[in-house]
Amino acid sequence: MSLFKDPNAFADPEDSQLVKENKQFIPDPLTYSYTERDVILYNLGVGATEKELKWTFEGDDEFQALPTFGVIPQFPCMAAVPLDWLPNFNPAKLLHGEQYLNIKAPIPTSGELVNEARILEVLDKGKAAAVTMIVETRDKVSGKLIFENQSTVFIRGAGGFGGKRAGSDRAAATATNAPPKRAPDAVVEEKTTENQAALYRLSGDSNPLHILPEFAAIGGFDKPILHGLCSMGIAGKHVLKTYGPYKDIKVRFAGVVYPGETIVTEMWKEGTKVIFSAKVKERNAVALAAAAVTLVDPSAKAKL
Numbered sequence: 001m002s003l004f005k006d007p008n009a010f011a012d013p014e015d016s017q018l019v020k021e022n023k024q025f026i027p028d029p030l031t032y033s034y035t036e037r038d039v040i041l042y043n044l045g046v047g048a049t050e051k052e053l054k055w056t057f058e059g060d061d062e063f064q065a066l067p068t069f070g071v072i073p074q075f076p077c078m079a080a081v082p083l084d085w086l087p088n089f090n091p092a093k094l095l096h097g098e099q100y101l102n103i104k105a106p107i108p109t110s111g112e113l114v115n116e117a118r119i120l121e122v123l124d125k126g127k128a129a130a131v132t133m134i135v136e137t138r139d140k141v142s143g144k145l146i147f148e149n150q151s152t153v154f155i156r157g158a159g160g161f162g163g164k165r166a167g168s169d170r171a172a173a174t175a176t177n178a179p180p181k182r183a184p185d186a187v188v189e190e191k192t193t194e195n196q197a198a199l200y201r202l203s204g205d206s207n208p209l210h211i212l213p214e215f216a217a218i219g220g221f222d223k224p225i226l227h228g229l230c231s232m233g234i235a236g237k238h239v240l241k242t243y244g245p246y247k248d249i250k251v252r253f254a255g256v257v258y259p260g261e262t263i264v265t266e267m268w269k270e271g272t273k274v275i276f277s278a279k280v281k282e283r284n285a286v287a288l289a290a291a292a293v294t295l296v297d298p299s300a301k302a303k304l
Helices: 017-023 036-045 065-072 196-204 213-216 228-243
Strands: 031-036 095-103 111-124 129-141 145-156 184-192 246-253 262-270 273-280 283-296
Touching: 017 111, 017 262, 036 065, 036 228, 065 095, 065 145, 065 228, 065 246, 095 228, 184 228, 196 228, 228 246, 228 262, 228 273, 228 283
Parallel strands: none
Antiparallel strands: 031 111, 095 145, 095 246, 111 129, 129 145, 184 262, 246 283, 262 273, 273 283
């Protein structure tokens, strides 16, 4: 039996009764169908240009999805796993905290994928809850596993339900990825466009926080902010262009980027990993921290 079909597959002896019961919920698998147009739209959304034909022209011999496209097919699952059982749950107080993507096979440039989602871990942080969801994405025809995503969200005001307080070690998915105490081995900067969030949201994240000024104001922001996963895609593109393909990527969303600001990605190569961080140049503010990829070819040298 698939782990995702076993109600107790992700049980933890430290879980409170409330968490234990809700971890047993098994959502129905959700299909994600896409074409080459969707791949191009995503690639453009994270800053690929008309000169980078392997990312923006479906007729190119090397046409491909950027690796971080792997966060997109799981989006239908985000609403399929209810969190309203948490005390004082308020979706407006939900923040995307961390993302881990493991790329298990070559990414098809079109097709039909099937997502299975479960709650992996729930932590009581006192004044907040931290919930990690795991999603497996398979090719509908072959059954081949293409992606695994682990998404951690923080829900402010939803703590106090008891149980586990500290997260488990899940290797690359939870690594702290502290940058070495030396100058970065490579630095890439890219100015985002004013319409970056308006374009990126067409790939599936339609949260009004990224387009409606009045909704952003409720969240305490001066104006709509860029999606964290868009910033991750831009930084992930910088690492790819500098060091080549990678098989996984993990980030912590440490701060916001406003469309039009400049993302500076600093990279340190450490064996099979490239540790990186992303900062907003205009405000010298960290946007992505505790971030790293695992390279497909560890001998890769920077292409700068």
